[in-house]
Amino acid sequence: MRTPGTAELLDIWDVGQPLPPARRALLLLSAAYPERDDIASWPLGYINRQLIVLRQRLFGHALVCLADCPACEEVVEIEMPMDALLNANEMADATHRIRSEGCDVRFHLPTAHDLLLATEGTTPGCLLARTIDSACRDGVDVAPAELGEATLAAVEQAIERADPLAHIAFAMTCPACGHEWSTDLHIIDVLWAEIGACARRVLSEVGRLAQAFGWRESDILAMSSTRRNHYLEWLET
Known part of the structure; x- marks a missing residue:
């Protein structure tokens, strides 16, 4: 993984502003892995994992989040154990099989491509259904739409076990009232913010320096942050 520089991050942020979270994630990881053209086919949990690694490189290991208690509306602070999340899974096996309700089901872990098709495709639909590659009962093929609720639930549970970082949630406890609840962590939203x-x-720094010295944006961004700060401090004197 390479770490995008400041100028590159500005370009990514500019391009990604109108895009949904999944496409923002692909923008960032394409910059971090310019040699890879298969990022959209990575399991969602592995994409989240790599976003966590990128976030640590850009902003450090500590991640403190705030959440409102649903019971008393107290603001609760929690430090997310990011290193523990990185140990949760590497790239999981893509293809899996289960047997449920007499049906043999072959499925793959949801990918960014699946998510985009489910939300933006010409025929949007259920993400879970897109992960089912084949199903067979007594030698007869079964369409995903014809599978029972218990089978679909079994597939969903198998996906959660195989790819735990696809959905990240933390237990929270309010120190004021003792209420306990679970909150989700969408790492792309945190990183994008x-x-x-x-x-x-x-x-803002570029604007001040350009106005003061007439320098071009590209020249200012080519400076180290330390050097820019020295010029900004000089303007304050």
Whole structure:
């Protein structure tokens, strides 16, 4: 994995602003893995894992999140155990099989491509159904739409076991009232918000330096952050 520089992150942020989270994730990982053309086919959990690694390279290992208690609305702070998440799974096996309700089902872990087809395709539909490659009962093929609820639930549970980072959730406890609940962590949303905050700060710095010295944006961004800060401090004197 390579770490995009400041100018590259600004370009990614600019292009990704109108895009949904899945496409923002692919933008970031394409910059981190420019030699790979198969990122959209990675399991969602592995995509989340690589986004966590990229986030650590860009902003460090600590990730503190805030959540409102559903019971008393107290703001609860939690530090997410990011290193523990990275140990949760590497690239999981893509193809799996189960037997449920007398039916043999072959399925693959949901990918970014599946997610985009389910939400943006010409025939949007259930993400889970798109993961089912084949199903057979007594030698007769069964369409995904004809599978029973118990079989679909078994497939979903098997996916959760095989790819735990596809859906990241944390147990929360309110220190004020003791209420317990679960909250989801969407790492692409967290990372995108941090990139956005960084982009706005850098653009503000670029604007001040360009106005003061007439420098081009590309020249200012080519400077190290330390050097830019020295010029900004000089402007304050």
